[in-house]
């Protein structure tokens with residue numbers, strides 16, 4: 775009787791430990807999935823990014839969602855604080871870190887005018903493309919599956 779009682783207690787403790795491990799695993803999994811944080815100054819997986827200067831320098835706007843108007847944003851330093859430069863018509867480098875979608879970087883706000891296509895995984899220096907024709911002209915960003 776006593777022996778059975780001890781076994782039962784141990785069994786319950788073991789089950790509790792397993793449940794705890796399982797729930798900890800879920801919490802860690804959630805944190806990993808949500809690790810891309812928009813506007814933290816780091817261009818992470820799942821984000822579309824533009825930099826003020828070429829070679830991905832001079833501040834970044836890193837965003838997982840859509841940006842209808844870059845005039846509502848300022849560039850960020852790598853510690854996530856603003857550097858004071860408004861982001862409209864002031865992009866010289868682009869990068870798409872989308873996992874399932876590509877980026878359209880738009881000439882005008884609200885997805886107006888032409889768009890500059892950046893496939894997932896690709897990056898561009900606008901200063902070096904077509905004599906800088908698209909440099910300092912980007913005003914919006916959206917996601918699209920070109921595949």
Ligand SMILES: [Ca+2]
Pocket residue numbers: 810811812813814815816817818821836837
């Ligand atoms: Ca980020």
Ligand SMILES: [Ca+2]
Pocket residue numbers: 863880881882883910911912913
């Ligand atoms: Ca523009």
